[in-house]
Structure formats: C-alpha cells, structure tokens
Amino acid sequence: MIPVVSHLRQWVLLALFVFAGLGLTACGPAEPVTESAPPDMRRLTEEQYRNIIADVFGTTITVSGRFDPLVRTEGLLAVGAWSTSVSSAGLMQYEEIARSVAAQVLNETNRPLFAPCQTSDDTAFDEPCARQFLAKVGRVLFRRPLTDEEVSARVSFARRAADSLGHFYDGLSFSLTSLLVDPEFLFITDFTEPDPDQRDATRLTAFSKAARLSFLLWNTTPDDALLIAAENGDLHSMDRLSRHVDRMMASPRLNNGVRAFFSDMLEFNKFDVLEKDSIIYPAFGTAAVRDAREQTLRTITDHLVTRNGDYRDLFTTRKTFMSRPLGMVYQVRVKAPENVWEPFEFPADDPRAGIQAQLSFLALNSHPGRSSPTLRGKAIRNMLLCQRVPDPPADVDFSEFNDPNSPSKTARDRLSAHATNAACAGCHRITDPIGLALENFDGSGQFRAVENGAHIDTSGDLDGILFADGAGLGQALHDNPATTSCLVNRIYAYASGQSLSSRNEWMAYLEEGFAADGYSITALLKRIASSTTFYAVAPADTSEQEFDLAANTSPVE
Amino acid sequence: MVFNSRHLPLQRFLVSFIFASFFVVAGPIQAGVAEKKTLGFVVTDWNTAMYETLFMDECPEGPTPGNYEIWEASVTPEVRRSYPLMLFTKLRHINNRGRNGVNVCDDPVSFDDPPLKIVEGKYAYGIDLDGNADGTATPKTCEHKNFTSLNGAPGIDNQMYRLMGCVEAWKSYGHIENNANSHRLSSGLGMILIEVTNVDDTANDDSVQVGFYRGIGSYNLDSSGKVLPYASYGIDHEDGLPRYGDIVSGKIVDGVLKTDSADVHLPFFGNYQYMNQVFRDMQLHMELPLDGKPVTGSVAGYYGVDQFYSYVRGMLSTFPNRHKFSCPSIYVAAHQLADGHPDPETGDCTTLSSAFKFDAVAAFINHPEQEERIAGSGQTSP
Numbered sequence: 001m002i003p004v005v006s007h008l009r010q011w012v013l014l015a016l017f018v019f020a021g022l023g024l025t026a027c028g029p030a031e032p033v034t035e036s037a038p039p040d041m042r043r044l045t046e047e048q049y050r051n052i053i054a055d056v057f058g059t060t061i062t063v064s065g066r067f068d069p070l071v072r073t074e075g076l077l078a079v080g081a082w083s084t085s086v087s088s089a090g091l092m093q094y095e096e097i098a099r100s101v102a103a104q105v106l107n108e109t110n111r112p113l114f115a116p117c118q119t120s121d122d123t124a125f126d127e128p129c130a131r132q133f134l135a136k137v138g139r140v141l142f143r144r145p146l147t148d149e150e151v152s153a154r155v156s157f158a159r160r161a162a163d164s165l166g167h168f169y170d171g172l173s174f175s176l177t178s179l180l181v182d183p184e185f186l187f188i189t190d191f192t193e194p195d196p197d198q199r200d201a202t203r204l205t206a207f208s209k210a211a212r213l214s215f216l217l218w219n220t221t222p223d224d225a226l227l228i229a230a231e232n233g234d235l236h237s238m239d240r241l242s243r244h245v246d247r248m249m250a251s252p253r254l255n256n257g258v259r260a261f262f263s264d265m266l267e268f269n270k271f272d273v274l275e276k277d278s279i280i281y282p283a284f285g286t287a288a289v290r291d292a293r294e295q296t297l298r299t300i301t302d303h304l305v306t307r308n309g310d311y312r313d314l315f316t317t318r319k320t321f322m323s324r325p326l327g328m329v330y331q332v333r334v335k336a337p338e339n340v341w342e343p344f345e346f347p348a349d350d351p352r353a354g355i356q357a358q359l360s361f362l363a364l365n366s367h368p369g370r371s372s373p374t375l376r377g378k379a380i381r382n383m384l385l386c387q388r389v390p391d392p393p394a395d396v397d398f399s400e401f402n403d404p405n406s407p408s409k410t411a412r413d414r415l416s417a418h419a420t421n422a423a424c425a426g427c428h429r430i431t432d433p434i435g436l437a438l439e440n441f442d443g444s445g446q447f448r449a450v451e452n453g454a455h456i457d458t459s460g461d462l463d464g465i466l467f468a469d470g471a472g473l474g475q476a477l478h479d480n481p482a483t484t485s486c487l488v489n490r491i492y493a494y495a496s497g498q499s500l501s502s503r504n505e506w507m508a509y510l511e512e513g514f515a516a517d518g519y520s521i522t523a524l525l526k527r528i529a530s531s532t533t534f535y536a537v538a539p540a541d542t543s544e545q546e547f548d549l550a551a552n553t554s555p556v557e
Numbered sequence: 558m559v560f561n562s563r564h565l566p567l568q569r570f571l572v573s574f575i576f577a578s579f580f581v582v583a584g585p586i587q588a589g590v591a592e593k594k595t596l597g598f599v600v601t602d603w604n605t606a607m608y609e610t611l612f613m614d615e616c617p618e619g620p621t622p623g624n625y626e627i628w629e630a631s632v633t634p635e636v637r638r639s640y641p642l643m644l645f646t647k648l649r650h651i652n653n654r655g656r657n658g659v660n661v662c663d664d665p666v667s668f669d670d671p672p673l674k675i676v677e678g679k680y681a682y683g684i685d686l687d688g689n690a691d692g693t694a695t696p697k698t699c700e701h702k703n704f705t706s707l708n709g710a711p712g713i714d715n716q717m718y719r720l721m722g723c724v725e726a727w728k729s730y731g732h733i734e735n736n737a738n739s740h741r742l743s744s745g746l747g748m749i750l751i752e753v754t755n756v757d758d759t760a761n762d763d764s765v766q767v768g769f770y771r772g773i774g775s776y777n778l779d780s781s782g783k784v785l786p787y788a789s790y791g792i793d794h795e796d797g798l799p800r801y802g803d804i805v806s807g808k809i810v811d812g813v814l815k816t817d818s819a820d821v822h823l824p825f826f827g828n829y830q831y832m833n834q835v836f837r838d839m840q841l842h843m844e845l846p847l848d849g850k851p852v853t854g855s856v857a858g859y860y861g862v863d864q865f866y867s868y869v870r871g872m873l874s875t876f877p878n879r880h881k882f883s884c885p886s887i888y889v890a891a892h893q894l895a896d897g898h899p900d901p902e903t904g905d906c907t908t909l910s911s912a913f914k915f916d917a918v919a920a921f922i923n924h925p926e927q928e929e930r931i932a933g934s935g936q937t938s939p
Contacts (some may be wrong), residue, residue, distance in 0.1 A: 281778035283787070318763040324789060328777060331849070333921035338774065 034506040036536035037498050039190030039204070042081040046071065047260055049186075051220035053101055056140050057114060061104045065097040074384060074493050076264050086186065098180030099332035101175040111169060122169060125162050130155045130172055137176065141185045143214075143221055144207035145231065154178065175299065188215060192537055202539050206230035209535050213245065214496045216529060218253045219260035238532065245529045246311060247521060255301045258521065261494050266355075266383060268293055270364050277369040281444035285365065287325035292445070293358035295321055299355055304521045311487055311519040315354035315384075315477040318346040329359060329446050351440050351458070352447070354474035356380060362438060362445035371443045373411050377431030386486035389427055409454035412436050433460035437473035437543050486512055488524065495528055506533060567921045573696050580649035590938055594756040596845065598852065599772060599920040600749035601742070601784040603825075604734045606682035606715070606855060606912035608707070609693035615678030623726075623881035624651055624661075624873075627670050652873070662873040665866075665888035673882070673890035675699035676722035679705050679785065683715035683912035684857045686818075686838060686897070699906035701896035717860055717911030724882045731881075733872075737827020741776075742784070747826025748772030749915075750790055751843070752922045753807075753814060759845050762809040767841065771801045786849045786918040793824075797925050809845060814854075816841040821858070830871040835861060837898060837908055849919050856915070859908035866891055 068090030162171025322344035327334035336342035517523035655667035681704035690712030777788035807816035836858035843854030897908035
C-alpha cells in the first residue's frame with residue numbers, strides 16, 4: 001500500500017510541475033506573423049569549420065591554415081558571412097587545409113577509426129569501403145544524405161586518384177578533400193521545397209532547418225539525431241522540432257553556441273591581432289591575453305547558461321573566473337594550479353564589476369601602449385547598445401592629445417582639450433563620458449588610481465544617467481533599455497543573418513518575451529529556435545538576382 | 558621566538574584558541590578593528606654580498622688562482638706536455654691530482670695548494686652579528702678581524718666575504734652566482750618565499766611575524782625574463798606542513814622590515830646543487846614597497862663551513878674544473894676563517910659570518926589551508 005503522504009506529495013509535485021509548465025509556456029506574447037526573408041547562403045565561419053572537423057573526426061585532427069576574413073556587418077561577422085564569397089586565394093587555402101585534414105583522417109593511425117572497413121590490399125580499390133566511407137562522412141559534412149549519384153561520383157573520383165597514386169587510401173583522401181572544398185560544405189545554404197500546407201508557398205527543407213537550428217544553438221553541423229529527425233520529416237512538425245530544441249538546449253554544447261555568439265558580438269576576433277607594449281604592460285603576456293578572452297566567455301556562459309541569469313547582470317556581476325596569468329594582471333591571489341580556472345568574486349567595494357571591466361574588453365578597446373576612453377566608449381555604444389558611432393574624420397588633429405609634453409596629465413584633461421575641436425566634439429560627447437568611467441584601468445586593463453601622478457576622475461554619464469565610476473557605468477548599462485533591445489537585435493541577426501531594424505513587430509515580440517523571461521538568454525534562444533519565423537522563407541526572387549548580376553557585370557564587360 | 562614546521566600544529570592550536578576565546582568574550586570582530594595584513598614576496602635574485610672596488614683594492618695580492626693555474630705552475634713543461642691535449646680530459650686529470658689520483662675536491666687535504674688569497678680591505682657589507690666590535694673571541698665566536706660598514710659602523714662580521722671576495726668567479730661579474738640565479742629562474746627550483754604576517758601598519762609595526770618557505774612551480778616571467786609581481790605561488794609541503802617554514806619575529810621601522818636573530822632554513826638551488834641552507838642567528842632587513850615595485854633586502858647570519866664547502870665541492874667535482882678557485886685552498890681557508898659556533902670539543906669554529914643580498918617582488922603565497930591573503934603591495938585587489 002502506498003502511503004497517503006506519498007500520494008499527496010505526488011499530486012503536489014504534479015501540480016507544481018503543471019503550474020511551472022504553464023508559467024513557462026505562458027510567458028511573453030504570442031508570436032506575430034511576419035514577412036519572411038528569401039532563402040540565402042552563408043559561408044562557414046572559421047570557428048564553425050573547426051567545430052565541424054572536431055565533431056566529425058575528433059579533436060586530434062589539426063586544422064592549420066588561414067581563412068579568408070569575414071566582413072563585420074551590422075556589428076557581427078555572422079551577418080557578414082551571408083554576403084561573402086571565397087576568393088581564389090581563399091579557395092587555395094581551403095584546399096590546403098582540406099588536404100591536410102584528409103591526410104590526417106586517413107593516415108595509418110587514424111584510418112581504422114574513420115574508414116568503416118579494412119582492406120587487406122592497400123593498392124586495390126575497395127569500392128564498398130569507399131562508398132560507405134564517403135556516404136557517411138558526406139552526410140555530416142553536407143548536412144544532408146548524399147544521393148546515390150553524388151556518392152558514385154565521389155567514389156569514381158577516389159578510384160581515378162587511387163589508380164594514379166597506386167594506393168587506395170590516397171585516392172580516398174583525394175575524394176574526402178573534394179568534399180571539404182565543396183560549396184555545399186563551405187556554405188550553409190537554405191534549400192527550399194514547396195510547402196504542402198500552403199499553396200504557392202515554399203519552406204526550408206528539413207535538413208536546412210536542422211542546419212539553421214544546429215548552427216544557432218551549437219555553432220556546428222547537426223548531430224546524428226537531428227539529421228535522422230530531418231530524414232523522418234520530424235522537423236516540419238513544430239511540436240517535434242521543439243523537442244529537439246529542448247534536447248539541444250539541455251546539452252552542454254549550448255555553451256559553444258553562446259560562446260560563439262558573444263565572441264562575435266564582443267569582436268573577440270580582434271584578439272588575433274592584439275598587440276600590447278610588453279615594456280609598459282609586462283604582465284599582459286601571451287598567456288594573459290589568451291586567458292582574458294576565455295575569462296569573459298566563461299563569465300558569460302556561467303552566468304547566462306549555467307545559472308540562467310539575467311542578461312543585464314552581466315554588466316554588474318563581480319563573479320568571474322581566474323587563472324594564474326590573469327591573477328598577475330588583476331593583482332589577486334589565485335590558488336588554482338597552472339592551467340586550471342577557479343571561480344572568483346571581486347569584493348563589493350571593488351571598482352571592477354561587469355564584463356566591460358574585464359581585461360578582454362578593456363585591452364581590446366585600448367591602444368597598444370595606453371588606454372582609450374574614446375575607443376571604450378565607442379565600443380560600448382557600438383557593441384552593447386547597437387548605436388553606431390562614426391569613425392573619426394581622416395584629417396583629425398591628434399597632436400594636442402598625443403603631445404608628451406602636454407600639461408594635461410590625465411586622459412580626461414587631454415580629451416577635454418581635444419574635444420574643443422568642433423569636428424570632434426560631436427562624437428566625443430557620446431563616447432568619452434562612458435569611456436572615462438573605465439580610466440581606472442590602463443591599456444592592459446590593470447587597475448591604477450593615478451595617471452602621471454594625478455588622481456583619475458571616473459565620473460561620467462550614459463544618456464543622462466550619472467555615475468561615479470566603472471561600477472556605476474555597469475549599473476547604467478544594466479538599466480538602459482537599449483542594452484536589452486540591442487542584444488535581441490544582435491542575437492536574431494546572428495541567427496538569421498538579417499537585422500531586425502525593419503521588422504518592428506517581430507522585434508517587439510522578442511523584446512517583450514525577453515523581458516517576460518527575466519532577460520534569460522536561454523529562454524530567448526529557445527523562443528527564436530522554436531518559432532515559425534526562424535524557419536520561414538519567402539520565395540526566392542530570381543529575377544532580382546539576375547538583374548543584380550547583370551548590373552554588376554555589365555560595366556566590366 | 559622561532560617556530561618551525563614542527564611547531565606548526567601547536568602554533569595553529571594556539572592561534573585557534575586565541576581566536577575562539579576572542580569570539581566567546583567579545584563576539585564578532587567589531588567594526589573599526591583594523592584587519593591584519595599579510596605581505597608576500599618571492600625572491601628573484603640571491604647573491605653573496607660583495608663589496609667590490611674598481612681596481613680590486615680589497616685584494617692587494619690580486620685574484621686567487623684556479624685549479625688550472627695552480628697545476629700549471631706546479632709542474633714542468635715536460636709534464637704539462639705529457640697531459641692530454643683535449644681540455645676536458647686535461648682538466649679531469651688536473652682535478653684528480655690528489656692522493657692515489659683522487660679528485661682534490663673530494664679529498665681537499667690531500668694536496669697542498671697555495672693559500673687562498675683573501676680580502677684584506679677595510680669595508681664590507683653585513684652587520685655586527687656578535688656585538689663585539691674588536692673581533693676578540695666570545696663564548697659564541699672565535700677571534701677574527703672585523704670590517705667597517707660603508708657608512709662607518711665598526712664591528713661588521715663577514716668572514717664569508719673575506720673568504721670568497723678575491724675569487725673572481727664569485728664576484729658580481731663572475732659566473733658562479735649569475736649562473737645560480739639563472740638556473741633558479743629557469744627551473745623554479747630553490748625558490749624562496751617570504752611572508753610577513755600580523756601586519757597592522759606597513760610603515761611602522763613593532764610586532765610582525767616573518768615566514769620563510771620554499772615555493773613550488775615556475776617563476777612567472779615577462780617577455781624580457783624578469784619575474785612578474787603579484788603572481789601566486791604554492792609552498793612546498795608534506796602532510797600539510799611546509800618542508801621549510803621557519804617563522805621568526807620582527808618589526809617594521811620606517812618601511813624597513815627587520816627580523817630578530819634566529820636560526821632559519823632557506824632553500825637553495827644553483828649550479829646544479831640543491832641545498833637546505835641553515836643560517837644561524839640570521840637577521841633579515843628588507844624594504845617594504847607599497848607599489849608592487851621590486852624590493853631589495855639582505856640577510857646576515859652564520860653559514861656552516863661544511864655546508865658551504867659541500868656546495869663548492871658539488872660544483873667542482875661534478876664538472877672538470879675551469880673555475881678560478883681550488884678546492885684545497887678554499888677548504889683550508891674556510892676553516893681558518895670560521896668565526897662562529899665553536900665546536901664544544903675542539904673549540905674550532907664551525908660557521909662563517911656572512912651576508913647575502915636579494916631582490917624580491919610582491920607575490921601571493923598559497924598555503925595548503927588558508928584564508929584570503931594580501932600581496933606584498935599591502936593592498937587588496939585594487
């Protein structure tokens with residue numbers, strides 16, 4: 001007999017579960033019907049390329065080489081990826097990388113792991129083995145099953161190469177290389193099909209839906225479960241698709257997706273070219289630079305994913321993670337051994353609060369040998385508030401600002417003299433009051449109380465909100481409505497390649513939902529990934545493309 | 558009073574008891590009670606304190622000759638020519654000129670090298686360790702000559718300088734100590750950590766505790782090879798107790814830390830030699846910076862003759878000797894110059910008064926079980 005208390009407990013738990021479920025599903029407004037964008041294609045980012053190779057072949061396969069850069073558009077490289085091609089030099093690089101990857105995958109050590117069958121004679125062409133290998137790998141790389149004709153063509157290519165080279169696996173390696181340089185791998189393409197539920201309408205194929213979802217949440221190619229769901233047609237059912245969204249949201253790989261988005265939004269690609277004067281900032285060496293990036297990404301994923309925290313609190317949180325190299329720059333004790341991270345919290349009276357006061361932001365938005373209130377203010381406007389600050393005019397006179405003999409000791413003094421120039425004042429007025437709040441942190445992000453012996457005044461304002469220091473700036477960012485609307489805009493642009501600026505209804509829907517969900521980014525991602533709008537496409541306007549093509553090519557001709 | 562690692566359980570019990578009593582009697586610490594600070598330092602450079610003049614006036618007989626020169630002067634040209642031409646092999650033969658072909662460093666009394674040339678100058682770094690300005694013997698010392706400090710203070714005891722001050726390899730431009738410092742920085746071995754606890758005021762405090770530990774791990778260097786401040790270092794410990802860890806009392810006067818005289822163990826590595834250095838009656842003087850900049854300090858105390866010769870022998874018997882000194886000369890002179898801690902049976906002194914200089918930077922010292930500590934700047938995270 002089951003005790004009554006046990007029954008009661010079950011009912012109470014069930015009721016709580018139902019209410020909780022209702023609460024979750026009832027949060028926020030209903031999804032509006034909005035105009036869809038036509039199908040498009042985007043180039044894999046370098047990180048996506050690396051993630052795919054690691055997922056398919058394992059992390060021991062090295063991807064070494066240079067990738068064509070992407071053009072940052074609407075504040076994101078991910079948006080620029082929708083309007084970029086591959087240069088001839090870039091294609092050569094892709095081919096070189098592909099050859100290297102293929103050679104590693106099919107070398108004597110690794111081929112037993114990846115090639116599904118073993119041939120006893122390496123000089124003889126084992127067609128069943130080649131067919132099985134290329135079909136299996138091609139399905140993951142192309143994010144859809146290859147047709148029999150496609151597999152046969154790749155097998156034929158492998159055979160010709162093997163005949164020439166006299167070795168089965170060399171031939172197979174050539175064919176794998178061909179997959180890795182194929183546009184279907186390098187570009188994530190929106191493939192469409194007629195929508196059986198709406199006359200004259202088109203919809204994304206299930207495999208394109210799978211790719212959209214997987215790159216948004218995990219920043220990599222769909223896993224086997226998602227591809228099987230696509231093959232079964234499950235992804236055309238919003239209920240069944242939502243189950244996959246839940247599955248993927250619950251995976252630790254969601255961290256990869258969130259990291260990728262914030263790496264892009266915070267322009268962490270600039271770390272690749274970050275230079276600091278080692279004489280001025282001796283503690284900010286290679287290890288500290290590497291860890292500065294990682295610290296912010298760990299802070300973000302811990303706060304937003306692990307703790308499901310309020311996005312706005314990213315700008316006020318004192319919780320972060322610390323490593324030995326960073327401890328020397330922050331001047332704090334780190335008990336964790338080398339190469340181990342430990343949770344860390346700055347004291348409540350510490351001026352350092354929020355990710356904008358971490359080394360990554362401060363060092364990236366500074367000069368090699370000094371801080372820059374203007375660059376920092378501009379970065380906050382551009383990156384975090386989606387407010388575009390124009391670049392300085394080409395003929396701007398920096399002599400007064402850069403004069404080493406200037407009586408002005410602090411950046412505030414120098415900037416006030418510089419900003420008297422009418423041509424400069426307009427922009428400096430919107431950047432400097434923000435950036436000066438972070439002047440307690442030098443060009444490497446290290447704390448300083450004085451500059452050239454003079455006390456640093458860190459007071460400032462953000463859109464009329466006054467504050468005394470960097471922590472106050474963080475609170476002002478926390479409370480600024482542009483902070484959350486910018487995030488919504490950026491994350492949708494990241495997901496779809498489109499800016500929401502002209503789609504106010506959808507923007508309002510996401511913003512309201514974001515607020516209703518307590519500014520939870522996981523809830524926002526789920527809302528987007530579970531929406532019909534995210535997967536909707538308008539019919540492709542081929543006439544316009546032809547027109548543009550003609551317009552673009554005729555002058556050359 | 559001196560605590561070492563063997564005393565730590567008792568010490569911790571006493572500290573816990575005192576704190577527990579405080580809470581029982583007074584409740585939680587009241588606002589306004591100043592928090593005790595802890596300052597940490599890692600030693601980056603360690604050298605015998607050598608007073609050197611431009612023309613080596615302190616060595617009127619010139620620098621002391623090395624093994625090679627001594628051998629060369631002691632044999633005929635025919636003998637010289639009979640030795641192997643290869644320098645490495647030749648040096649090995651020269652080293653093995655002791656009785657029955659034994660290495661003279663392993664048996665330093667087996668061969669009568671010329672007497673070591675020692676310092677005859679007036680001035681030296683160091684302090685008056687024995688409180689006896691005229692150098693006459695006391696119950697704790699043997700008769701010796703005293704130096705005068707550079708600022709004119711008499712009674713400076715530094716027989717180590719007298720012994721090694723004319724050995725060119727040991728001077729500031731010589732390779733012995735430069736190599737040792739370089740070996741420590743590149744390996745992290747022999748890392749000395751100094752921790753000042755119980756600090757109320759970093760400018761003046763009449764009662765602080767100073768702990769000496771061996772660090773584990775690598776030094777954190779910048780791109781030019783200098784040790785970075787504010788790095789975190791663990792201490793070498795076994796079963797939760799530091800292998801080193803002598804704790805002595807001291808005080809801070811006008812920003813300078815001075816410890817009471819006490820026996821202290823310090824780690825050492827250099828020239829491929831490990832040592833557990835024992836300083837008898839050691840005193841430390843060190844500036845306490847408030848800005849994280851490198852600091853300089855000095856220790857003075859009595860250094861065991863056997864301990865010192867062990868280092869010399871380790872260096873010279875391991876590798877063919879091209880150093881500019883000879884084991885027999887140093888061995889004999891060291892025993893002749895020893896001025897501290899007479900052997901109760903023989904009356905011969907067993908230690909050399911000495912002084913060493915060091916550089917250090919602020920560091921965080923991680924104990925196995927420890928609450929928040931503050932680095933040498935005297936500041937928390939800014």
